[in-house]
Amino acid sequence: MYNDISNTIHESSLLFSNYEAGSSIKKALEMGRDDILFELKASKLKGRGGAGFPTSTKWMLVAAATGADKFIICNADEGEPGTFKDRVLLMNAPFLILDGMVVGGYTVGAAHGYIYLRGEYVYMRQFLEDCLNEMREKNLLGENICGKEGFHFDISIVMGAGAYVCGEETALIESLEGQRGEPRNRPPYPVNTGLCGAPTTVNNVETLAAVPHIILMGGEKYAERGTSASSGSKLFSISGDCENRVFMNSTGESR
Numbered sequence: 001m002y003n004d005i006s007n008t009i010h011e012s013s014l015l016f017s018n019y020e021a022g023s024s025i026k027k028a029l030e031m032g033r034d035d036i037l038f039e040l041k042a043s044k045l046k047g048r049g050g051a052g053f054p055t056s057t058k059w060m061l062v063a064a065a066t067g068a069d070k071f072i073i074c075n076a077d078e079g080e081p082g083t084f085k086d087r088v089l090l091m092n093a094p095f096l097i098l099d100g101m102v103v104g105g106y107t108v109g110a111a112h113g114y115i116y117l118r119g120e121y122v123y124m125r126q127f128l129e130d131c132l133n134e135m136r137e138k139n140l141l142g143e144n145i146c147g148k149e150g151f152h153f154d155i156s157i158v159m160g161a162g163a164y165v166c167g168e169e170t171a172l173i174e175s176l177e178g179q180r181g182e183p184r185n186r187p188p189y190p191v192n193t194g195l196c197g198a199p200t201t202v203n204n205v206e207t208l209a210a211v212p213h214i215i216l217m218g219g220e221k222y223a224e225r226g227t228s229a230s231s232g233s234k235l236f237s238i239s240g241d242c243e244n245r246v247f248m249n250s251t252g253e254s255r
């Protein structure tokens with residue numbers, strides 16, 4: 001039913017290497033929050049949504065912020081023309097992203113996460129809902145996750161409003177709140193005053209997908225990959241007149 005382009009994905013790619021769903025959550029819950037932030041900092045992971053902001057700094061700021069509620073948002077709006085890296089990850093490695101959100105929720109102290117899913121990606125919503133239900137059945141979402149007393153976390157999917165600007169994190173937050181998707185003036189920044197005024201981390205799909213690998217392999221090891229300016233793996237979308245192509249229509253069917 002869903003496209004499988006795994007035969008076109010290079011086997012040595014870190015993002016698509018074998019990953020046992022839930023394993024990074026279990027390991028993260030055995031670590032302290034500070035240890036997770038330490039590994040994330042050591043990984044030198046920079047956000048893959050465009051601005052390249054260090055993920056450890058963003059999570060540290062939300063973890064340190066005061067607020068009864070905190071949120072983690074997965075930015076799956078992917079509106080950049082010709083870009084489809086997040087779509088490939090969502091459909092081929094959903095548990096990397098969802099587990100990354102759970103680890104993020106635990107680290108920053110959030111009890112709820114949202115996936116802001118590009119309107120045109122509505123065809124993958126049921127697939128992702130099925131993944132979320134599978135996680136609930138395994139207690140990888142819900143109350144006292146994996147027996148960790150007091151750690152409650154769940155994820156909801158919200159469809160994007162179909163505007164390019166809604167990929168910008170403050171416009172996205174406005175849209176999530178049911179307002180017109182227009183960017184907010186900053187400061188204050190979402191890490192302090194985000195969704196419904198609560199401390200919020202907005203992370204790109206690919207950024208979140210890197211987190212389970214960092215937890216499992218350690219930050220330093222992750223930082224050995226990539227370039228001196230940007231560690232880890234990076235997924236690129238190549239579209240247009242290419243030799244190897246996967247055709248995909250608007251319902252996600254490939255041929």
Ligand SMILES: Cc1cc2nc3c(=O)[nH]c(=O)nc-3n(C[C@H](O)[C@H](O)[C@H](O)COP(=O)(O)O)c2cc1C
Pocket residue numbers: 046047048049050051052053055075076077078079080164165166167168169170202203204205207208
């Ligand atoms: C006009 C505009 C559109 C954007 N669209 C996206 C998008 O589609 N997906 C995304 O992840 N980030 C997008 N961003 C960047 C987000 O504002 C934000 O920096 C990012 O989601 C943070 O995630 P990261 O730290 O993991 O990179 C956009 C920014 C601007 C200014």
